[in-house]
Amino acid sequence: MAMTTIREELKQKKPFTRKSEEAFVSLLRTAELARRLIDGVIEAEGGITGQQYNVLRILRGAGEKGLPTLDIVDRLVEETPGITRLIDRLEAKELVTRERCKTDRRQVFCRITRAGLSLLDKLDEPLAHAQDAALATLKKKDVAQLLELLDRTRNGVYKTKESQS
Amino acid sequence: MAMTTIREELKQKKPFTRKSEEAFVSLLRTAELARRLIDGVIEAEGGITGQQYNVLRILRGAGEKGLPTLDIVDRLVEETPGITRLIDRLEAKELVTRERCKTDRRQVFCRITRAGLSLLDKLDEPLAHAQDAALATLKKKDVAQLLELLDRTRNGVYKTKESQS
DNA sequence: GGAATATAGTTGACTAATCAACTATTGATC
DNA sequence: GATCAATAGTTGATTAGTCAACTATATTCC
Numbered sequence: 001m002a003m004t005t006i007r008e009e010l011k012q013k014k015p016f017t018r019k020s021e022e023a024f025v026s027l028l029r030t031a032e033l034a035r036r037l038i039d040g041v042i043e044a045e046g047g048i049t050g051q052q053y054n055v056l057r058i059l060r061g062a063g064e065k066g067l068p069t070l071d072i073v074d075r076l077v078e079e080t081p082g083i084t085r086l087i088d089r090l091e092a093k094e095l096v097t098r099e100r101c102k103t104d105r106r107q108v109f110c111r112i113t114r115a116g117l118s119l120l121d122k123l124d125e126p127l128a129h130a131q132d133a134a135l136a137t138l139k140k141k142d143v144a145q146l147l148e149l150l151d152r153t154r155n156g157v158y159k160t161k162e163s164q165s
Numbered sequence: 166m167a168m169t170t171i172r173e174e175l176k177q178k179k180p181f182t183r184k185s186e187e188a189f190v191s192l193l194r195t196a197e198l199a200r201r202l203i204d205g206v207i208e209a210e211g212g213i214t215g216q217q218y219n220v221l222r223i224l225r226g227a228g229e230k231g232l233p234t235l236d237i238v239d240r241l242v243e244e245t246p247g248i249t250r251l252i253d254r255l256e257a258k259e260l261v262t263r264e265r266c267k268t269d270r271r272q273v274f275c276r277i278t279r280a281g282l283s284l285l286d287k288l289d290e291p292l293a294h295a296q297d298a299a300l301a302t303l304k305k306k307d308v309a310q311l312l313e314l315l316d317r318t319r320n321g322v323y324k325t326k327e328s329q330s
Numbered sequence: 331g332g333a334a335t336a337t338a339g340t341t342g343a344c345t346a347a348t349c350a351a352c353t354a355t356t357g358a359t360c
Numbered sequence: 361g362a363t364c365a366a367t368a369g370t371t372g373a374t375t376a377g378t379c380a381a382c383t384a385t386a387t388t389c390c
Contacts, residue, residue: 004316010240012226019308020296023315024199025242030315031196032243033322034189040329049376061177070338075175077190078197082377084340089376104203106338113184133328134321138314143184143365146314147306150188150195157198163204163298165252214346235368247347249370254346271355271368347376357366358382 027153034134034152041130046123051078052090056120059096059112066111095119178280192318206295211288216243217255221285224261224277231276233266260284 006026016022039050048107058075059067070111073083080086087110090096095116101107111119136145171191181187199279204215223240224232238248245251252275255261257291260281266272277285302309 006316006319006322007259009319010242012240014226018293018296019305019312020300021293023300023308024203024296026312026315026319027192027196027199029324030243030319031192033319033326034192037322037326041328053340061179068338069340075177077175077194080377081379085376091206104386109337118390128183128186128330129274130325131183131189133325135185135188135318137317140184142314142317144309144317144327145182146188147171147191149303149311149314150191150230151171151291152302153300153311154171154174154191154195154198155169156302157195157202160295160298161198161205163203164295216346233368234370245347246349250346269356269368273369331390333390334388336385338385339383341382343381345376345378347362348374350363350371350373353369353370355366355368357364359361359364 021071023148023153028081037130037134038127041126042123045126046119048072048090048095051076051080051086051114052095052124053120055086055090056095056116059110060120062111064111066099066109068107068109069098072110090116187225188318202295202299203292206291207288210291211284213258213260213284214253216245217242217260218285218288219243220251220255221260221277221281224275225282225285227276230274231264231274233272233274234263235273255281 005082006022006029009029010025016025035050042048042050042053046055054076055072058072069083069087072087087096089097091098095113097107097111097113099111101109138146149164171187171194174181174194177191181190200215207213207218213221219241220237223237234248234252237252238244241248252261252263256263260278262276262278263273264276266274303311
């Protein structure tokens with residue numbers, strides 16, 4: 001079966017009256033499916049959630065010295081106010097460690113553990129495979145185009161948000 | 166300030182090694198921001214969540230006879246197993262009614278109320294405004310292109326999911 | 331150097347999402 | 361027409377997300 005347009009997929013009788021609405025719905029729907037695909041792989045292979053994986057990736061990128069708790073939030077794909085408890089869970093699984101900073105005792109530095117790193121290693125290949133497969137029908141040029149359009153969309157969303165406050 | 170690429174936005178030091186990963190991250194991030202923008206408008210103007218709004222829209226489209234509970238799930242932008250309690254909340258707010266079907270007593274038909282319809286009416290304009298504003302920098306052709314690329318991405322995700330099972 | 335303010339993070343209360351197990355009803359099969 | 365399986369929806373238990381209030385530490389500025 002070949003599902004194509006967002007309208008067919010959501011079984012809508014009438015076409016969208018506004019293209020901007022159609023674009024929003026399609027964007028949200030596509031991202032939701034992509035997220036479930038990725039989270040499924042992460043859960044199956046690593047036993048952690050997508051958010052937890054995202055934190056581990058950020059901490060891998062941060063290296064030896066780690067990162068203060070709230071700096072992690074800024075780098076998350078999906079921001080959350082529940083960062084403390086998210087990291088609690090990662091600490092319980094011994095995938096990260098926390099240590100209060102000596103020069104500024106308000107800050108708590110988070111670091112990824114050896115076990116965390118090897119969990120990420122284990123996930124690299126299956127994730128790459130799923131992502132490549134999902135975008136296999138898009139040519140290089142198409143992916144570049146998609147990236148550019150998404151960049152512009154984000155900037156538009158930011159501007160709209162600013163103009164509201 | 167002009168945030169542009171996803172890499173800058175998430176403060177990544179190194180560029181993505183795979184374009185497919187970059188596309189996934191950008192897609193998820195962009196959709197997340199779009200969702201928060203839309204949900205913010207819906208919450209501010211209507212006092213309901215984005216999911217609840219989505220259900221009301223579906224029931225408006227279904228018309229007089231309403232729709233069985235589980236048929237709503239298939240039409241949701243973001244599927245949820247919590248449909249029963251989602252509709253419980255809408256019923257508590259008197260935005261929908263439920264009635265057991267007489268010919269098949271397993272099914273429960275959900276219908277939008279007068280109050281539900283007028284809440285949707287109230288939201289139409291501010292939502293259209295926000296969506297149009299967010300995509301204002303994209304030309305007609307760009308939006309069409311974005312829609313097409315998202316359609317193809319969804320199909321790729323579906324195929325990948327199938328091949329996993 | 332002491333009061334006011336800002337920053338970093340945690341906690342509690344509440345709401346919502348998820349998964350599995352369950353009830354009720356209908357349809358299929360022999 | 362009794363049994364077995366399928367469908368429609370609900371409920372309970374667990375986990376996770378959200379918002380506001382709070383503690384502790386650091387900075388500012390008179």
